[in-house]
Amino acid sequence: MRRVRQLQREPRLIQGNLAMAEGALYAGYPITLSSEIASECARILPQSGGVYLQMEDEIASLAAVVGASLAGAKAFTATSGPGFSLMQENLGMAVMGEVPCVVIDVQRSGPATGLATKPAQSDIMQVRWGRHGDQAVIALSPSSAGECFCLMVQAFNLAERFRVPVVFAAEEIVAHMRENFVSPAPGEIEVVDRKAPQGPPGRCEPFARDAGAVAPVPAFGSGFVFHVSTSMHGPDGFSNNDPAVAAWKVERLHRKLDLHRDEIVMTREFYTDDAEVLFIAFGAVTRAARAAALEARKNGVKAGLLQLITIWPFPDREIAALAEKARTVVVPEMNYAGQAALEVRRILGPEKDIRRVNKYNGRIIAPRDVLAALDFPAK
Amino acid sequence: MILAGSGGQGLVLSGVILGQAAILDGKNVVQTVSYGIASRGGFSQAEVIIDRDEIIYQQVEQPDIVLALTAEAMELYAGMARTRVFYDSRLPAGADGPNLAGYPFTRLAAGLGQSGAANMIALGVLASATGVVTAGSLVKVIGQRFSPPLAQSNVMALHTGIALGTGAAEGS
Amino acid sequence: MWCPGCGNGIVLGALLRAFEELGYENGDTVVVTGIGCWGKADDYLATCALHVTHGRALAFATGIKVYKPELNVVVLMGDGDGVTIGGNHFIHAARRNIDLTAVIVNNFNYGMTGGQVSATTGADRYTSTTPYGNPEREFDICALAGAAGANYAARETVFDGWQLQQRMKEGLTRKGFALVEAVSPCPTHFGRYNQIDGPDLLRRLREVAGDGLVCGLLIDRNAPDFNARYREVQAWAQKRNDRN
Numbered sequence: 001m002r003r004v005r006q007l008q009r010e011p012r013l014i015q016g017n018l019a020m021a022e023g024a025l026y027a028g029y030p031i032t033l034s035s036e037i038a039s040e041c042a043r044i045l046p047q048s049g050g051v052y053l054q055m056e057d058e059i060a061s062l063a064a065v066v067g068a069s070l071a072g073a074k075a076f077t078a079t080s081g082p083g084f085s086l087m088q089e090n091l092g093m094a095v096m097g098e099v100p101c102v103v104i105d106v107q108r109s110g111p112a113t114g115l116a117t118k119p120a121q122s123d124i125m126q127v128r129w130g131r132h133g134d135q136a137v138i139a140l141s142p143s144s145a146g147e148c149f150c151l152m153v154q155a156f157n158l159a160e161r162f163r164v165p166v167v168f169a170a171e172e173i174v175a176h177m178r179e180n181f182v183s184p185a186p187g188e189i190e191v192v193d194r195k196a197p198q199g200p201p202g203r204c205e206p207f208a209r210d211a212g213a214v215a216p217v218p219a220f221g222s223g224f225v226f227h228v229s230t231s232m233h234g235p236d237g238f239s240n241n242d243p244a245v246a247a248w249k250v251e252r253l254h255r256k257l258d259l260h261r262d263e264i265v266m267t268r269e270f271y272t273d274d275a276e277v278l279f280i281a282f283g284a285v286t287r288a289a290r291a292a293a294l295e296a297r298k299n300g301v302k303a304g305l306l307q308l309i310t311i312w313p314f315p316d317r318e319i320a321a322l323a324e325k326a327r328t329v330v331v332p333e334m335n336y337a338g339q340a341a342l343e344v345r346r347i348l349g350p351e352k353d354i355r356r357v358n359k360y361n362g363r364i365i366a367p368r369d370v371l372a373a374l375d376f377p378a379k
Numbered sequence: 380m381i382l383a384g385s386g387g388q389g390l391v392l393s394g395v396i397l398g399q400a401a402i403l404d405g406k407n408v409v410q411t412v413s414y415g416i417a418s419r420g421g422f423s424q425a426e427v428i429i430d431r432d433e434i435i436y437q438q439v440e441q442p443d444i445v446l447a448l449t450a451e452a453m454e455l456y457a458g459m460a461r462t463r464v465f466y467d468s469r470l471p472a473g474a475d476g477p478n479l480a481g482y483p484f485t486r487l488a489a490g491l492g493q494s495g496a497a498n499m500i501a502l503g504v505l506a507s508a509t510g511v512v513t514a515g516s517l518v519k520v521i522g523q524r525f526s527p528p529l530a531q532s533n534v535m536a537l538h539t540g541i542a543l544g545t546g547a548a549e550g551s
Numbered sequence: 552m553w554c555p556g557c558g559n560g561i562v563l564g565a566l567l568r569a570f571e572e573l574g575y576e577n578g579d580t581v582v583v584t585g586i587g588c589w590g591k592a593d594d595y596l597a598t599c600a601l602h603v604t605h606g607r608a609l610a611f612a613t614g615i616k617v618y619k620p621e622l623n624v625v626v627l628m629g630d631g632d633g634v635t636i637g638g639n640h641f642i643h644a645a646r647r648n649i650d651l652t653a654v655i656v657n658n659f660n661y662g663m664t665g666g667q668v669s670a671t672t673g674a675d676r677y678t679s680t681t682p683y684g685n686p687e688r689e690f691d692i693c694a695l696a697g698a699a700g701a702n703y704a705a706r707e708t709v710f711d712g713w714q715l716q717q718r719m720k721e722g723l724t725r726k727g728f729a730l731v732e733a734v735s736p737c738p739t740h741f742g743r744y745n746q747i748d749g750p751d752l753l754r755r756l757r758e759v760a761g762d763g764l765v766c767g768l769l770i771d772r773n774a775p776d777f778n779a780r781y782r783e784v785q786a787w788a789q790k791r792n793d794r795n
Contacts, residue, residue, distance in 0.1 A: 027614060071614070097601075178409070179408065230586075238594060239602070
């Protein structure tokens with residue numbers, strides 16, 4: 001019933017927001033910074049038998065995404081600051097129900113309505129901890145329009161593989177950036193689908209105990225009969241308040257990500273072989289940091305860069321391994337508190353020379369801002 | 380390159396067309412925007428980086444070329460361009476410098492009966508005077524982006540600009 | 552789990568008998584429930600079920616129905632869940648005319664949290680949070696659904712269980728958004744605060760609601776439902792795409 005949309009193969013100028021939209025079911029609510037995703041989905045999804053749904057608010061948007069996902073869809077929504085705050089409760093529902101879905105948060109300058117058209121990276125902690133209760137999600141952060149496309153596929157793959165919501169934490173810069181990009185050929189990027197139960201349809205346990213902590217789950221309408229619940233539940237999805245069951249469930253939500261950590265955590269290194277100064281960056285700031293590293297090397301400082309593609313789970317081992325060789329670590333990020341720097345400090349301990357570069361005025365971090373953290377005079 | 384003016388002048392679109400044309404020319408392109416909350420009016424700018432090599436930092440730190448369509452844009456960028464500032468000669472010449480080049484973009488657009496086409500005339504001038512993109516690629520991109528009647532009038536405006544830019548380049 | 556004198560069991564019985572009479576299979580039927588006493592109904596169901604966050608059941612159900620139009624999707628909510636916290640989703644589901652059947656049990660208060668005032672509590676009625684009488688007025692849920700564009704709305708009390716079952720069958724088989732409002736007693740809270748005992752509350756259900764309630768079939772339309780309209784959009788989009 002659904003046709004695979006033929007992607008254009010010649011190089012083209014693709015906007016980050018538009019790269020995120022190709023090929024899925026979408027439910028959303030218009031908000032500045034992610035509006036192009038909505039318009040593009042409204043245009044292309046019905047062409048290939050998909051559905052674009054404009055819901056009455058962001059709460060309903062994520063609710064519809066979760067419903068559609070349980071009916072078997074690859075479903076996603078996109079929003080920015082205020083809308084992401086509204087989605088938190090249902091993001092918790094997606095965690096609890098172990099429902100694969102992708103939420104794009106095009107981060108913008110806050111708090112509240114803030115600078116509605118300006119970029120920020122100030123939702124890093126909200127992405128991880130924005131919901132009540134013990135829970136965990138996966139979050140990815142793209143640094144280019146091309147990465148928006150490829151990582152979006154990865155985001156769906158991770159969501160399906162581990163039955164978990166994946167937050168795609170972009171920021172205004174990448175979302176509104178246009179870059180030349182060649183779409184990969186169909187089959188070039190692996191596409192993962194959630195595991196469905198084997199055997200003849202009947203009653204099934206979508207939260208069955210499983211060594212990998214990820215149980216197979218059918219779709220509504222596939223003939224299997226099952227329950228999914230926002231309340232504490234046992235393997236069959238029915239309400240269950242037994243303390244042992246509650247502990248098992250909470251542990252499972254964390255264990256499935258811990259067990260498969262190495263399949264989830266993605267980083268990229270630039271000039272790190274001999275790096276004495278290590279920049280740690282994510283999203284669009286990666287590019288400023290990379291330019292800064294090259295500039296530092298021209299000035300005789302052996303600088304390298306670790307790009308955090310996965311930001312949650314936080315790439316602790318990768319950071320620890322590279323930082324061991326570096327005398328100084330610099331964490332440039334577009335927020336006031338140093339949300340990623342706090343994590344880096346937690347990993348590297350109180351003694352390490354960790355320098356923060358923070359910008360929170362709606363302006364972009366430039367290479368000179370990163371270099372200013374080092375001891376030689378930047379031009 | 381920085382294309383600066385106010386919302387509604389079509390600068391973001393000009394940046395996109397410029398970028399697509401440069402891709403057809405076989406270059407790498409990054410284009411970014413900066414805008415306010417108003418769809419019409421308010422400061423707006425597009426930045427375009429065109430390079431044979433990989434583009435690492437996505438923003439323009441010092442522009443080679445500036446296109447300024449408002450007084451505010453002139454004030455901000457007139458002194459920054461390494462190569463040339465193309466500005467609308469209707470604007471008060473508040474700043475001066477060796478690189479300034481005024482063109483009657485809006486007057487010519489009004490003369491063509493399409494006051495909204497000043498951006499296309501400016502694109503034509505910019506392309507022919509600097510050679511950053513080929514005219515052929517610009518025409519091709521415009522043909523792909525617009526319906527036939529709109530494409531035709533935009534190409535006409537582009538050619539007006541190309542003629543104007545060629546003359547200026549010869550004269551300087 | 553429900554209190555003695557509660558009407559939820561009657562509503563659930565009417566719903567399950569309606570399923571049975573319509574030949575619904577467990578695998579083809581998804582019951583979406585919100586939060587509240589009536590929202591716990593999924594624990595008694597052998598159909599597919601999705602128990603979701605407070606007030607949002609209609610939005611979750613919309614996602615299911617849009618992606619798998621062939622499923623029977625039924626949404627169970629109370630008055631607090633369905634038209635108080637969830638009021639916005641309720642009017643938009645009706646406006647969208649999405650092919651769902653909403654069964655709202657209206658007992659004029661929040662039962663699970665201890666009998667607080669809701670959007671259907673009548674003026675001057677007593678609840679745990681209106682100890683001097685309710686200064687606000689109540690929603691007429693069926694009128695609300697009708698004004699918002701629903702294809703079907705009917706109201707019955709749990710005093711008329713058989714009639715309720717007939718309304719459920721009508722609602723379930725109607726294309727577009729269908730609402731069945733089941734007026735039900737909450738003797739534990741509403742009855743106690745208003746000094747009406749259990750049997751009396753059941754008998755006087757229609758008059759204890761604000762201005763009194765009219766029962767029966769109240770909204771009866773046949774406008775095209777969302778999925779039918781969206782299929783037209785898909786056909787149009789595919790035609791446009793093929794031409795390019």
